[in-house]
Amino acid sequence: MALVLGILYGLIPITWETAQTLFIFNALFLLILMPLGGSWARKLAIHLLGNILSFIWSTVFYLFVHSIAGQMDGMFNALYVILSPLLNVLWVVAFWSTSLTFLAGKEEKKRWKT
Amino acid sequence: MVYKFDLFGWKRRKKAVENLIIEILEALLILATALMAAYLVRHYIFTLTVAKKSKKNGSSVVAISSDQSYRPKVSILIPARNEERVIGRILQRMTELTYPKDKLQVIVIDDASTDKTGTIADQYSRLHPYILVMRRNKEEGGRGKAAALNAGMKLADGEIVLCFDADYYPRRDIIGKLVKEFKNPKVGAVQGRVVVLNEPQNVVTRLVSLERIGGYRVDQEARDSLGLIAQFGGTVGGFRRALLETLGGWDENILAEDTDLTFRVYLAGYKVKYVGDAECYEEAVESWRAYWKQRYRWAKGHMQCAFKHWLNVLKSKKLGLREKIDGLLLLNVYFLPVIVLFSWIIGISLAFLKFSQWSTPFWATSSIALYSSIGNFAPFYEIGVGAYLDGRKRAQWLVPLLLFTLLYNIPICTKALIDILISKITRKNNNCWEKTEHSGNGNCYIMNNTKTLER
Numbered sequence: 318m319a320l321v322l323g324i325l326y327g328l329i330p331i332t333w334e335t336a337q338t339l340f341i342f343n344a345l346f347l348l349i350l351m352p353l354g355g356s357w358a359r360k361l362a363i364h365l366l367g368n369i370l371s372f373i374w375s376t377v378f379y380l381f382v383h384s385i386a387g388q389m390d391g392m393f394n395a396l397y398v399i400l401s402p403l404l405n406v407l408w409v410v411a412f413w414s415t416s417l418t419f420l421a422g423k424e425e426k427k428r429w430k431t
Numbered sequence: 432m433v434y435k436f437d438l439f440g441w442k443r444r445k446k447a448v449e450n451l452i453i454e455i456l457e458a459l460l461i462l463a464t465a466l467m468a469a470y471l472v473r474h475y476i477f478t479l480t481v482a483k484k485s486k487k488n489g490s491s492v493v494a495i496s497s498d499q500s501y502r503p504k505v506s507i508l509i510p511a512r513n514e515e516r517v518i519g520r521i522l523q524r525m526t527e528l529t530y531p532k533d534k535l536q537v538i539v540i541d542d543a544s545t546d547k548t549g550t551i552a553d554q555y556s557r558l559h560p561y562i563l564v565m566r567r568n569k570e571e572g573g574r575g576k577a578a579a580l581n582a583g584m585k586l587a588d589g590e591i592v593l594c595f596d597a598d599y600y601p602r603r604d605i606i607g608k609l610v611k612e613f614k615n616p617k618v619g620a621v622q623g624r625v626v627v628l629n630e631p632q633n634v635v636t637r638l639v640s641l642e643r644i645g646g647y648r649v650d651q652e653a654r655d656s657l658g659l660i661a662q663f664g665g666t667v668g669g670f671r672r673a674l675l676e677t678l679g680g681w682d683e684n685i686l687a688e689d690t691d692l693t694f695r696v697y698l699a700g701y702k703v704k705y706v707g708d709a710e711c712y713e714e715a716v717e718s719w720r721a722y723w724k725q726r727y728r729w730a731k732g733h734m735q736c737a738f739k740h741w742l743n744v745l746k747s748k749k750l751g752l753r754e755k756i757d758g759l760l761l762l763n764v765y766f767l768p769v770i771v772l773f774s775w776i777i778g779i780s781l782a783f784l785k786f787s788q789w790s791t792p793f794w795a796t797s798s799i800a801l802y803s804s805i806g807n808f809a810p811f812y813e814i815g816v817g818a819y820l821d822g823r824k825r826a827q828w829l830v831p832l833l834l835f836t837l838l839y840n841i842p843i844c845t846k847a848l849i850d851i852l853i854s855k856i857t858r859k860n861n862n863c864w865e866k867t868e869h870s871g872n873g874n875c876y877i878m879n880n881t882k883t884l885e886r
Contacts, residue, residue, distance in 0.1 A: 345812050349475075352482045353819060397782070407831065410811045414830035417819045 338405045339371050345413065355420045363416045374408045453784055456777050463774045470767060471810065473760055477653035478813045484656060485820050501614050504534050505606055506589030506672070510579035512542040512572070514597035515551060517714065517869045521597055522555040522562065530606035537562045540583040543572025548597075575862070576665070577681035577688040584672075584680055593669030598869040600628060601667065601711040608709040613671060619701025620693070622651065622661060622668035623709030629872050630715070635722055637829055638836055639715040641818065644826070645809030647707070648817035655705035659757035663696070663703050665689030667711040674701060685739070686862055687732025694740045694758065700749040714869050723843055725867050730765040730840075730847035737762040738851070768837065768844040 346364050382401075385393060507525065511518050518539070525537045539556075541549040541564060552564045565586055567579065580594065591610055595601065601623075609621045624647045627640035655661045663670075665688065678695050681688045693703055716722045744750065744758045809817075811830050818826045854860060 349478050349482055349812055349816060352479075352486050353816070354486070403834065407834075410831045410834070413812060413815055414827040417815045418824050418827040420819065 338409060339368070339375075342367060342371060342409050342412075345409075346416075350416065350420070353417075353420060359420070363419065367412050367416070370408065370412060378404065449784065453781065456781050456784070460774060460777045460781070463770050463777070466770060467767065467774075470760060470764070473757070474650075474810045474813050476657075477649055478810075478816050480653040480656055481649045481820065482816055484652075501611060502531060502534050503590040503610060503613065504536065504588070505530065505591045505593060505610060505669075506536040506538060506587035507593045507595060507606075508538050508540065508580055508583040508587065509595050509597055510540045510542055510576050510583065511544065511548050511552070511597040512579070512866055513544045513546045513548060514869060515544075515546040515548050517598045518548050519551050519555075520874060521595060521599055521601075522552065524600055524603075525562065526555070526559055527603055528601075528606055529604045530610075532559075532561055534589075535561050535606070536587065536589050538583045538586050539564045540579045541566045541572075542579040543567050543569050575683060575686070575688075577683045577685070580688075581680045581683065584675070587672060590672060591669055592672045592675055594666055595711070596666040596713070598714040599625075599666060599711050600713075602709070605667075605709045605711060608706055609667075609669065612704040612706060615704070617702050618704045619674045619696045619699065620663045620668060620670045620703040621709075622663050622703055622705050623711055624648075624651075624705075624707050625664065625667055625713050626710050627715045628712035629717070632717055632872060634829075634832070635719060636715045636717055637826070638832060639722070641814050641826060641829060641833060642809065642836070643713075643715075644817040644821060644823065645814035648821055649813045650809055651705045652707055654757065655707075658751075658753070660693070660697060660754055660761050661703045661705040662761065663689050663693045666713075667709070668703075670696070674699065684860060684862065685732055685735045686728050687736055690733055690736045690762075691739065694736065694744065694762070697750060697754070697758065698740075698743055698747055714872070716867060717870060717872070719839070721868060722839070726840060726843045727847055730844045731851060731862075733762070733765040734847055734851050737766070738855075765844050765847070768840040769848050771837070772841050772845055 343364075346360075346367065350363075351360055382397070509518075509521060522537070522539070525535075528535065537559075539552040539562065541552060549564065549566060552562070556562045556564045563586060565583055567582060571582070572579070584592065591613055593606065593609060605623060609623055612618050612621045625643055626647075627636060627643055629636050630640040631637070651661055653659075670692070674696070675692075678692070678699060682691050685691045696703055716725050741759060741762055744755055744762065747755070750758065811833060814833065815827060815830050818830070
């Protein structure tokens with residue numbers, strides 16, 4: 318999987334911010350989500366899906382920022398300082414909560430059965 | 432060639448000053464980022480600890496039955512000021528506690544109420560001799576919770592003193608669970624878990640509930656497990672009376688009297704023990720306005736504690752290195768939203784001064800900084816894991832909304848800091864205890880969840 322991710326990172330241009338966000342996202346998933354209950358296959362599938370989503374997000378975000386930056390210039394710098402970390406974080410938080418809901422749902426069902 | 436016509440060197444000097452300003456701003460931004468990264472790592476360790484612990488013990492908190500042989504006399508203090516909507520509920524609950532009534536003393540401190548709080552408390556007192564009512568008149572009362580608790584202490588004769596807010600609703604067996612920890616002579620104080628009762632009411636109560644989950648299910652649990660600074664939260668907990676008397680009771684000049692006492696307990700060489708299975712339900716604030724008032728009081732009080740204790744924590748010989756680091760981070764937690772604002776201001780200034788392009792590697796640091804702050808003092812991953820461990824599937828969906836509480840806390844904490852600085856400069860104590868209003872709406876949730884809550 319690391320090899321696949323490496324190839325993808327090489328193919329798709331990503332900014333420093335996105336690279337850092339991805340690093341944090343992967344670190345969070347591997348170290349915190351993995352010790353929680355649920356099958357490994359399910360967790361790995363969520364993890365992979367998150368990485369794919371991050372590439373889509375970063376590409377769209379990159380194109381969007383480029384198109385706006387050309388028109389707004391200096392003013393955009395100020396907006397970008399505040400908004401870029403928030404927007405970069407947004408998908409991680411949303412995906413994190415969705416993944417946990419998914420895992421919690423499965424665990425809940427298991428508990429009901431037992 | 433550039434300076435050929437710059438006879439007095441003004442342009443060169445201007446450039447040098449500009450470069451100096453940029454370097455200072457960059458250094459400040461790096462410092463702010465480093466501070467927030469420290470919190471990020473701290474909460475990451477907390478989350479990891481609790482996630483691993485839960486895998487070992489199963490997802491629920493391990494409930495340990497209370498020791499029947501250890502039954503010291505317990506005094507329960509309930510400060511109440513205009514709490515007619517909720518006081519009857521907690522007093523009724525006091526009569527239902529499983530702890531032996533001959534070992535129990537309940538003291539209601541009617542803090543100059545102008546409604547029927549005192550009358551309701553009197554009714555219970557007449558029926559149950561272990562319930563006492565202390566009345567404070569207009570001259571004595573209304574000076575805050577700490578003052579009311581100190582007054583109540585004069586009547587307390589229990590070996591252990593516990594505190595409950597009037598809007599709380601504890602489980603029947605809570606006293607035994609809290610008190611059993613005092614068998615350990617090193618434990619000076621205990622803290623139970625706070626769960627939001629009126630969570631389904633609206634988005635504010637739901638977000639407060641998520642904050643509580645992160646704060647208690649993960650934060651307090653991890654700090655207790657790692658031997659760090661577990662915090663006494665001012666309610667659903669208590670102290671050894673002898674220790675409390677030695678420490679001089681609650682500090683009436685500090686708005687966060689609970690945090691202040693936590694540090695005084697640790698500095699005296701004792702510990703605060705967190706008891707996760709001692710649950711108590713609270714009525715959370717229901718509007719953004721009430722949220723502002725409550726958090727402003729907490730922020731200001733916490734900052735007062737930071738100014739009061741940071742040097743004592745550093746110098747203390749009774750605290751280990753890990754406790755000192757955690758203590759300092761805990762003391763300064765309400766400065767975080769101010770630091771976020773500070774980073775934004777510096778970032779915008781740098782954007783205009785230095786960079787012509789919209790993206791530079793340097794900006795990337797701010798994204799790390801924000802991670803640690805999202806979710807109001809507990810990052811999103813911590814709250815998410817807490818909700819997961821509590822089996823709160825649907826609550827997870829609201830985690831992204833915690834971003835609004837972060838944004839809302841920025842003006843709250845900044846105002847609190849400015850007010851403290853003004854009071855320090857003018858040397859005037861402008862503490863004003865803004866009491867949190869309780870609607871009593873929690874009653875309907877008790878009626879609807881009797882089976883869960885009546886345990």
